[in-house]
Amino acid sequence: MCTQGKVEFFNDKSTLYFAKKFWKEIPERHPHVTLGAFEFVHNHMHGIITIIRDPKSSFIDRKNSLQSDAGASFIDRGSQLQNDAPASNQHTIPNHCESGSIGAILQGYKMITKRMIRFDTKFRDFDWQRDFWDHIIRNQKEYSRITRYIEKNLERWERDRHNPISPNFTADEISEAGRLPWNTM
Template sequence: MKRHSRRSIRLKGYDYSAPGAYFVTVCTQNRECLLGEIVEGEMVLNVTGKVVEKCWLEIPSHFPHVKLDAFCIMPNHIHGILIIIESVGAKKFLPLQHGTSKTIGSIVRGFKIGVTKWVRQHSPGQKIWQRNYYEHIIRDEIDYNRIYEYTQNNPLKWELDSLHPANVGAKNLSPKMENK
Protein backbone atom coordinates (compact mmCIF):
# COMPACT_ATOMS: atom_id res chain seq x y z
CA MET A 1 0.00 0.00 0.00
CA LYS A 2 1.43 3.37 -1.02
CA ARG A 3 1.37 6.12 1.62
CA HIS A 4 0.80 9.72 0.70
CA SER A 5 3.79 11.87 1.48
CA ARG A 6 3.03 15.30 2.85
CA ARG A 7 5.26 18.32 2.76
CA SER A 8 6.15 19.35 6.29
CA ILE A 9 4.95 22.75 7.46
CA ARG A 10 7.54 22.77 10.24
CA LEU A 11 10.31 25.37 10.20
CA LYS A 12 13.42 23.49 9.09
CA GLY A 13 16.05 23.32 11.79
CA TYR A 14 13.88 24.89 14.50
CA ASP A 15 13.89 23.33 17.98
CA TYR A 16 10.19 22.82 18.79
CA SER A 17 11.07 22.15 22.42
CA ALA A 18 12.59 25.63 22.77
CA PRO A 19 11.02 28.02 25.28
CA GLY A 20 8.50 30.30 23.61
CA ALA A 21 4.89 30.71 22.61
CA TYR A 22 3.24 28.55 19.98
CA PHE A 23 -0.19 28.81 18.36
CA VAL A 24 -1.71 25.46 17.43
CA THR A 25 -4.88 24.38 15.65
CA VAL A 26 -6.13 20.81 15.76
CA CYS A 27 -9.02 19.87 13.45
CA THR A 28 -11.56 17.09 13.75
CA GLN A 29 -11.65 14.26 11.21
CA ASN A 30 -13.03 15.58 7.90
CA ARG A 31 -13.73 18.85 9.74
CA GLU A 32 -16.95 17.38 11.10
CA CYS A 33 -18.67 19.48 13.77
CA LEU A 34 -18.15 16.99 16.59
CA LEU A 35 -17.43 19.35 19.50
CA GLY A 36 -20.59 21.45 19.78
CA GLU A 37 -22.15 24.39 18.01
CA ILE A 38 -22.06 28.17 17.85
CA VAL A 39 -25.22 29.76 19.26
CA GLU A 40 -25.55 33.54 19.04
CA GLY A 41 -21.80 34.00 18.73
CA GLU A 42 -20.88 31.69 21.62
CA MET A 43 -19.56 28.15 21.53
CA VAL A 44 -21.78 25.62 23.27
CA LEU A 45 -19.78 22.48 23.97
CA ASN A 46 -21.36 19.07 23.67
CA VAL A 47 -20.10 16.11 25.73
CA THR A 48 -17.15 15.49 23.40
CA GLY A 49 -16.32 19.20 23.40
CA LYS A 50 -16.24 19.14 27.20
CA VAL A 51 -13.80 16.21 27.10
CA VAL A 52 -11.64 18.20 24.65
CA GLU A 53 -11.68 21.11 27.09
CA LYS A 54 -10.80 18.86 30.05
CA CYS A 55 -7.90 17.24 28.18
CA TRP A 56 -6.61 20.64 27.02
CA LEU A 57 -6.68 22.00 30.55
CA GLU A 58 -4.79 18.89 31.76
CA ILE A 59 -1.82 19.49 29.42
CA PRO A 60 0.31 21.15 32.15
CA SER A 61 -0.18 18.19 34.49
CA HIS A 62 1.33 15.91 31.83
CA PHE A 63 3.85 18.45 30.55
CA PRO A 64 4.91 20.61 33.52
CA HIS A 65 7.10 22.77 31.28
CA VAL A 66 3.98 24.04 29.46
CA LYS A 67 1.67 26.89 30.40
CA LEU A 68 -1.67 27.35 28.71
CA ASP A 69 -2.74 30.69 27.37
CA ALA A 70 -5.79 31.64 25.33
CA PHE A 71 -7.66 28.77 23.67
CA CYS A 72 -10.95 28.36 21.89
CA ILE A 73 -12.84 25.19 21.10
CA MET A 74 -14.89 25.50 17.92
CA PRO A 75 -17.38 23.01 16.43
CA ASN A 76 -14.68 21.28 14.37
CA HIS A 77 -11.33 22.46 15.73
CA ILE A 78 -9.47 23.89 18.67
CA HIS A 79 -7.09 26.85 18.67
CA GLY A 80 -4.69 27.37 21.53
CA ILE A 81 -1.57 29.17 22.61
CA LEU A 82 0.93 26.93 24.37
CA ILE A 83 3.92 28.43 26.16
CA ILE A 84 6.97 26.30 26.76
CA ILE A 85 8.83 27.63 29.77
CA GLU A 86 12.48 27.25 30.65
CA SER A 87 13.13 24.40 33.05
CA VAL A 88 14.38 25.55 36.43
CA GLY A 89 17.41 23.90 37.98
CA ALA A 90 20.90 22.83 37.12
CA LYS A 91 20.23 20.75 34.03
CA LYS A 92 23.77 19.40 33.90
CA PHE A 93 23.30 17.56 37.20
CA LEU A 94 19.87 16.08 36.55
CA PRO A 95 19.59 12.44 35.50
CA LEU A 96 18.69 11.78 31.89
CA GLN A 97 14.98 12.21 31.27
CA HIS A 98 13.35 9.03 29.99
CA GLY A 99 9.80 10.36 30.04
CA THR A 100 7.82 12.20 27.40
CA SER A 101 9.45 14.37 24.79
CA LYS A 102 9.13 18.10 25.37
CA THR A 103 8.33 19.21 21.81
CA ILE A 104 5.15 20.88 20.61
CA GLY A 105 4.52 17.74 18.55
CA SER A 106 4.61 15.49 21.62
CA ILE A 107 2.35 17.86 23.55
CA VAL A 108 -0.26 17.94 20.77
CA ARG A 109 0.05 14.18 20.29
CA GLY A 110 -0.55 13.60 24.02
CA PHE A 111 -3.61 15.86 23.97
CA LYS A 112 -5.04 14.11 20.91
CA ILE A 113 -4.43 10.67 22.44
CA GLY A 114 -6.29 11.63 25.63
CA VAL A 115 -9.38 12.71 23.69
CA THR A 116 -9.16 9.75 21.31
CA LYS A 117 -9.16 7.24 24.20
CA TRP A 118 -12.37 8.73 25.58
CA VAL A 119 -14.03 8.82 22.15
CA ARG A 120 -13.13 5.18 21.46
CA GLN A 121 -14.70 4.13 24.76
CA HIS A 122 -17.92 6.05 24.14
CA SER A 123 -18.26 5.97 20.34
CA PRO A 124 -16.45 2.90 18.97
CA GLY A 125 -15.34 3.42 15.39
CA GLN A 126 -15.66 7.21 15.54
CA LYS A 127 -12.50 9.01 14.47
CA ILE A 128 -12.05 12.32 16.22
CA TRP A 129 -8.91 13.98 14.86
CA GLN A 130 -7.57 14.82 11.47
CA ARG A 131 -3.97 13.72 10.93
CA ASN A 132 -1.36 16.28 12.00
CA TYR A 133 -2.08 19.84 13.18
CA TYR A 134 -1.28 23.45 12.28
CA GLU A 135 1.35 25.30 14.30
CA HIS A 136 2.82 28.78 14.28
CA ILE A 137 5.76 30.05 16.31
CA ILE A 138 4.70 33.32 17.96
CA ARG A 139 7.61 35.64 17.25
CA ASP A 140 6.80 38.89 19.03
CA GLU A 141 4.19 40.85 20.98
CA ILE A 142 2.41 42.11 17.84
CA ASP A 143 2.09 38.53 16.57
CA TYR A 144 0.89 37.37 20.01
CA ASN A 145 -1.75 40.13 20.26
CA ARG A 146 -3.09 39.36 16.76
CA ILE A 147 -3.36 35.63 17.54
CA TYR A 148 -4.84 36.22 21.00
CA GLU A 149 -7.55 38.46 19.52
CA TYR A 150 -8.23 35.99 16.72
CA THR A 151 -8.61 33.14 19.21
CA GLN A 152 -10.93 35.08 21.50
CA ASN A 153 -13.14 36.35 18.65
CA ASN A 154 -13.29 33.12 16.65
CA PRO A 155 -16.84 32.14 17.75
CA LEU A 156 -18.17 35.58 16.75
CA LYS A 157 -16.73 35.14 13.26
CA TRP A 158 -17.62 31.47 12.78
CA GLU A 159 -19.61 32.11 9.61
CA LEU A 160 -16.48 33.62 8.01
CA ASP A 161 -14.04 31.02 9.35
CA SER A 162 -12.09 29.10 6.71
CA LEU A 163 -12.81 25.92 8.73
CA HIS A 164 -16.60 26.48 8.71
CA PRO A 165 -18.22 23.61 6.73
CA ALA A 166 -20.01 26.06 4.42
CA ASN A 167 -16.67 27.61 3.42
CA VAL A 168 -14.89 24.41 2.44
CA GLY A 169 -13.40 24.96 -1.00
CA ALA A 170 -14.27 28.66 -0.93
CA LYS A 171 -10.76 29.71 0.11
CA ASN A 172 -7.49 28.46 1.49
CA LEU A 173 -8.42 26.01 4.23
CA SER A 174 -5.37 26.54 6.43
CA PRO A 175 -6.41 28.09 9.74
CA LYS A 176 -4.49 31.32 9.26
CA MET A 177 -5.61 34.44 11.02
CA GLU A 178 -7.03 36.36 8.11
CA ASN A 179 -8.15 39.93 8.63
CA LYS A 180 -11.85 39.18 8.90
Protein backbone atom coordinates (compact mmCIF):
# COMPACT_ATOMS: atom_id res chain seq x y z
CA MET A 1 0.00 0.00 0.00
CA CYS A 2 1.28 3.47 -0.84
CA THR A 3 0.78 6.76 0.91
CA GLN A 4 -1.28 9.33 -0.96
CA GLY A 5 0.95 11.06 -3.48
CA LYS A 6 3.74 8.65 -2.48
CA VAL A 7 4.82 11.12 0.22
CA GLU A 8 7.61 9.67 2.39
CA PHE A 9 5.70 9.82 5.68
CA PHE A 10 7.37 6.71 7.12
CA ASN A 11 10.69 8.53 7.47
CA ASP A 12 9.09 10.10 10.55
CA LYS A 13 9.39 7.94 13.69
CA SER A 14 5.96 8.79 15.12
CA THR A 15 4.19 8.09 11.83
CA LEU A 16 6.06 4.80 11.46
CA TYR A 17 5.21 3.91 15.07
CA PHE A 18 1.45 4.21 14.47
CA ALA A 19 1.60 2.41 11.13
CA LYS A 20 3.46 -0.55 12.67
CA LYS A 21 1.42 -0.56 15.90
CA PHE A 22 -1.92 -0.84 14.14
CA TRP A 23 -0.58 -3.33 11.59
CA LYS A 24 0.51 -5.64 14.41
CA GLU A 25 -2.95 -5.26 16.01
CA ILE A 26 -4.83 -6.50 12.94
CA PRO A 27 -5.14 -10.07 14.35
CA GLU A 28 -6.63 -8.65 17.57
CA ARG A 29 -9.36 -6.92 15.56
CA HIS A 30 -9.76 -9.84 13.16
CA PRO A 31 -9.24 -13.19 14.96
CA HIS A 32 -9.44 -15.08 11.65
CA VAL A 33 -6.20 -13.43 10.49
CA THR A 34 -2.49 -14.06 10.97
CA LEU A 35 0.30 -11.80 9.79
CA GLY A 36 3.41 -12.80 7.92
CA ALA A 37 6.36 -10.67 6.91
CA PHE A 38 5.80 -6.93 6.60
CA GLU A 39 7.95 -3.88 5.93
CA PHE A 40 7.34 -0.13 5.83
CA VAL A 41 9.52 1.65 3.28
CA HIS A 42 9.45 5.47 3.22
CA ASN A 43 6.18 5.87 1.24
CA HIS A 44 4.68 2.39 1.08
CA MET A 45 4.41 -0.92 2.84
CA HIS A 46 4.28 -4.59 1.97
CA GLY A 47 2.72 -7.25 4.16
CA ILE A 48 1.31 -10.74 4.19
CA ILE A 49 -2.13 -11.27 5.70
CA THR A 50 -3.48 -14.79 5.90
CA ILE A 51 -7.23 -15.26 6.28
CA ILE A 52 -8.21 -18.69 7.53
CA ARG A 53 -11.65 -20.22 7.21
CA ASP A 54 -12.62 -23.80 7.94
CA PRO A 55 -14.07 -25.07 4.63
CA LYS A 56 -16.44 -27.47 6.48
CA SER A 57 -18.24 -24.77 8.45
CA SER A 58 -19.28 -21.16 8.31
CA PHE A 59 -17.26 -20.13 11.37
CA ILE A 60 -13.63 -19.17 11.40
CA ASP A 61 -11.19 -21.82 12.62
CA ARG A 62 -8.36 -20.05 14.49
CA LYS A 63 -6.35 -23.23 15.23
CA ASN A 64 -5.77 -23.78 11.49
CA SER A 65 -4.13 -20.39 11.09
CA LEU A 66 -0.84 -20.19 9.23
CA GLN A 67 2.14 -19.32 11.39
CA SER A 68 5.78 -20.26 10.98
CA ASP A 69 4.91 -22.97 8.46
CA ALA A 70 2.68 -20.63 6.50
CA GLY A 71 1.82 -21.55 2.97
CA ALA A 72 2.14 -25.29 3.56
CA SER A 73 -0.46 -25.26 6.32
CA PHE A 74 -3.47 -24.56 4.15
CA ILE A 75 -2.53 -27.46 1.90
CA ASP A 76 -1.74 -29.94 4.67
CA ARG A 77 -4.68 -29.12 6.89
CA GLY A 78 -7.25 -28.59 4.19
CA SER A 79 -7.95 -25.02 5.23
CA GLN A 80 -8.55 -22.52 2.51
CA LEU A 81 -7.25 -19.01 2.15
CA GLN A 82 -10.15 -16.65 1.68
CA ASN A 83 -9.76 -13.44 -0.26
CA ASP A 84 -12.09 -11.10 -2.05
CA ALA A 85 -9.93 -11.06 -5.20
CA PRO A 86 -9.53 -13.44 -8.14
CA ALA A 87 -6.55 -15.80 -8.27
CA SER A 88 -4.39 -13.54 -10.44
CA ASN A 89 -2.70 -10.34 -9.33
CA GLN A 90 -5.41 -7.76 -9.10
CA HIS A 91 -5.54 -4.07 -8.48
CA THR A 92 -8.22 -3.86 -5.79
CA ILE A 93 -10.35 -0.90 -4.81
CA PRO A 94 -11.72 -1.55 -1.30
CA ASN A 95 -15.30 -0.34 -1.67
CA HIS A 96 -18.30 -2.28 -0.44
CA CYS A 97 -16.04 -4.98 0.99
CA GLU A 98 -17.37 -8.18 2.45
CA SER A 99 -16.86 -8.24 6.22
CA GLY A 100 -13.62 -10.05 7.09
CA SER A 101 -12.21 -9.75 3.56
CA ILE A 102 -8.77 -8.37 2.74
CA GLY A 103 -10.45 -5.22 1.45
CA ALA A 104 -12.43 -4.70 4.67
CA ILE A 105 -9.38 -5.41 6.86
CA LEU A 106 -7.23 -2.92 4.96
CA GLN A 107 -10.02 -0.34 4.88
CA GLY A 108 -10.18 -0.50 8.68
CA TYR A 109 -6.40 -0.38 9.00
CA LYS A 110 -6.13 2.63 6.71
CA MET A 111 -8.91 4.42 8.58
CA ILE A 112 -7.39 3.99 12.06
CA THR A 113 -3.84 4.82 10.98
CA LYS A 114 -4.98 7.89 9.06
CA ARG A 115 -6.99 9.13 12.04
CA MET A 116 -4.23 8.55 14.62
CA ILE A 117 -1.37 9.86 12.46
CA ARG A 118 -3.31 13.03 11.64
CA PHE A 119 -4.29 13.51 15.29
CA ASP A 120 -1.00 12.63 17.03
CA THR A 121 1.71 13.75 14.61
CA LYS A 122 2.57 16.91 12.70
CA PHE A 123 1.23 15.38 9.47
CA ARG A 124 -2.37 16.57 9.29
CA ASP A 125 -2.45 15.66 5.59
CA PHE A 126 -1.41 12.00 6.01
CA ASP A 127 -3.43 9.66 3.85
CA TRP A 128 -3.21 6.36 2.00
CA GLN A 129 -3.85 5.81 -1.67
CA ARG A 130 -7.39 4.56 -2.10
CA ASP A 131 -6.46 1.26 -3.73
CA PHE A 132 -3.84 -1.43 -3.22
CA TRP A 133 -2.34 -4.46 -4.93
CA ASP A 134 -3.04 -7.93 -3.63
CA HIS A 135 -2.07 -11.45 -4.58
CA ILE A 136 -3.24 -14.84 -3.32
CA ILE A 137 -0.29 -16.93 -2.17
CA ARG A 138 -0.91 -20.50 -3.31
CA ASN A 139 1.91 -22.58 -1.78
CA GLN A 140 4.94 -22.62 0.52
CA LYS A 141 7.43 -21.89 -2.27
CA GLU A 142 5.55 -18.75 -3.29
CA TYR A 143 5.11 -17.73 0.37
CA SER A 144 8.88 -18.03 0.91
CA ARG A 145 9.67 -16.06 -2.25
CA ILE A 146 7.29 -13.23 -1.32
CA THR A 147 8.58 -13.18 2.27
CA ARG A 148 12.15 -12.74 0.95
CA TYR A 149 10.96 -9.96 -1.36
CA ILE A 150 9.32 -8.12 1.55
CA GLU A 151 12.31 -8.57 3.85
CA LYS A 152 14.71 -7.22 1.18
CA ASN A 153 12.47 -4.34 0.07
CA LEU A 154 14.23 -1.66 2.09
CA GLU A 155 17.59 -2.70 0.62
CA ARG A 156 16.20 -2.18 -2.90
CA TRP A 157 14.81 1.29 -2.15
CA GLU A 158 17.45 3.15 -4.17
CA ARG A 159 16.25 1.40 -7.34
CA ASP A 160 12.55 1.30 -6.41
CA ARG A 161 10.16 2.90 -8.91
CA HIS A 162 8.32 4.50 -5.94
CA ASN A 163 11.50 6.26 -4.78
CA PRO A 164 11.34 9.86 -6.03
CA ILE A 165 15.15 10.08 -6.31
CA SER A 166 15.60 6.71 -8.00
CA PRO A 167 17.47 6.74 -11.32
CA ASN A 168 14.36 5.02 -12.67
CA PHE A 169 12.49 8.36 -12.41
CA THR A 170 12.49 11.14 -15.00
CA ALA A 171 13.14 14.77 -13.97
CA ASP A 172 9.40 15.55 -14.24
CA GLU A 173 8.49 12.56 -12.08
CA ILE A 174 11.07 13.57 -9.46
CA SER A 175 9.68 17.10 -9.40
CA GLU A 176 6.11 15.86 -9.01
CA ALA A 177 7.04 13.19 -6.45
CA GLY A 178 9.24 15.63 -4.54
CA ARG A 179 6.64 16.21 -1.83
CA LEU A 180 8.47 14.94 1.20
CA PRO A 181 6.87 15.09 4.67
CA TRP A 182 9.08 17.95 5.81
CA ASN A 183 8.05 19.98 2.72
CA THR A 184 4.29 19.61 3.18
CA MET A 185 3.70 22.13 5.96
